Amino acid sequence: MELHSSLLLLFFLIYRIVLVTVEAKDLFMTLMGAGIASLLAFQITQNIGMTIGLLPVTGMTLPFLKLWRKLTPIKFHANGYCNDYL
Numbered sequence: 001m002e003l004h005s006s007l008l009l010l011f012f013l014i015y016r017i018v019l020v021t022v023e024a025k026d027l028f029m030t031l032m033g034a035g036i037a038s039l040l041a042f043q044i045t046q047n048i049g050m051t052i053g054l055l056p057v058t059g060m061t062l063p064f065l066k067l068w069r070k071l072t073p074i075k076f077h078a079n080g081y082c083n084d085y086l
Contacts, residue, residue: 006062007044007048010040010044010062011044013040014037014040014041014044017033017036017037017040018033018037020033021033021034021037032078036078040075043060043062044062046058046060047060047061047062
């Protein structure tokens with residue numbers, strides 16, 4: 001149950017970033033939102049594929065769930081920037 005709710009929250013986050021990207025008025029926000037959404041979608045897809053055995057194990061974790069990673073503060077900052085744009 002906890003994994004399902006985590007995945008739903010991550011997919012909702014990607015959906016929200018895509019909405020911001022579609023409604024963006026300038027090119028910078030459109031490109032940045034598309035990049036952030038694709039980064040998160042790739043990490044989630046890679047992690048799920050590793051878990052069920054379809055992709056090779058690379059050691060990549062789900063976004064925002066391992067707080068000791070170096071890129072987690074950057075992901076929080078990018079998420080806040082996208083959600084602040086609305």
